[in-house]
Amino acid sequence: MPISITIDAPTTADIAALQAVVNGLAGSGGGSGGGGGGVPTPVAPTLIAHGIIPGSSTGGTSGNFNTVGSELLILGVSCSLNSTVTVSDSLNNTWIPLAPYGYTGGYNQIQLFYVLKPVVGISHTITIAGPALSYATGDLMAFDAGTGAAAVFDKQTGISGTTVPIQPGSVTPTAPNSLIVSCLSWYNTPNASVASIDSGFTVADQVPPYDSNYYGCAGAYLVQGTTPAAVNPTWLVTGSGFEYIAVTLAVFKFSM
Numbered sequence: 001m002p003i004s005i006t007i008d009a010p011t012t013a014d015i016a017a018l019q020a021v022v023n024g025l026a027g028s029g030g031g032s033g034g035g036g037g038g039v040p041t042p043v044a045p046t047l048i049a050h051g052i053i054p055g056s057s058t059g060g061t062s063g064n065f066n067t068v069g070s071e072l073l074i075l076g077v078s079c080s081l082n083s084t085v086t087v088s089d090s091l092n093n094t095w096i097p098l099a100p101y102g103y104t105g106g107y108n109q110i111q112l113f114y115v116l117k118p119v120v121g122i123s124h125t126i127t128i129a130g131p132a133l134s135y136a137t138g139d140l141m142a143f144d145a146g147t148g149a150a151a152v153f154d155k156q157t158g159i160s161g162t163t164v165p166i167q168p169g170s171v172t173p174t175a176p177n178s179l180i181v182s183c184l185s186w187y188n189t190p191n192a193s194v195a196s197i198d199s200g201f202t203v204a205d206q207v208p209p210y211d212s213n214y215y216g217c218a219g220a221y222l223v224q225g226t227t228p229a230a231v232n233p234t235w236l237v238t239g240s241g242f243e244y245i246a247v248t249l250a251v252f253k254f255s256m
Contacts, residue, residue, distance in 0.1 A: 055214025
């Protein structure tokens, strides 16, 4: 007996429903836990809190930061060469250190610390503790990329020397909308010196060195955009009597 099969043309409602499924799969494939197995969708972060942690011969404690909404905390610490400093905060986050950079035979170094998915609050304080004569100070930057965003450390570079201008070294982010952070440590006289950086970076904060108290520290950031590209910014420091400088750069990527 012949079998008859009838196939109706899809209706507008059918097409709309199918498109919704496709869109949903695309969105879930881009999530950090979407189950679609796809590549996470990169998202662009924004700076929501920042400031200098005052320095001294053994470090210091900040005032209150409002870090609510942050998915990533980054702290650049400027201190004496080979000093082992520790970073803690009032909300008991665990700070992950990156490699320090300092000039052999010099005075100072720069080192980055960070927290992924931190505990945050409206009265958040940061403490840098170092040994005697560490002269540590720091610059905090807190970033938000939207509810549910996740930050991942990508790569780092750095260098030190005795002359300016100075560049940390070229890096190419592995994902769009990457956050690139560069921090600087310097020592020179007179103390009234100013740091600047090019390549589209924004200086979040800076403090010049202060004799027998702390080294100069500056922090800057760039959200690169949808096309990853090599970057190697140039730092300058004004003022005479320049002696030692160290710079580092780190890349972080965010996804939903």
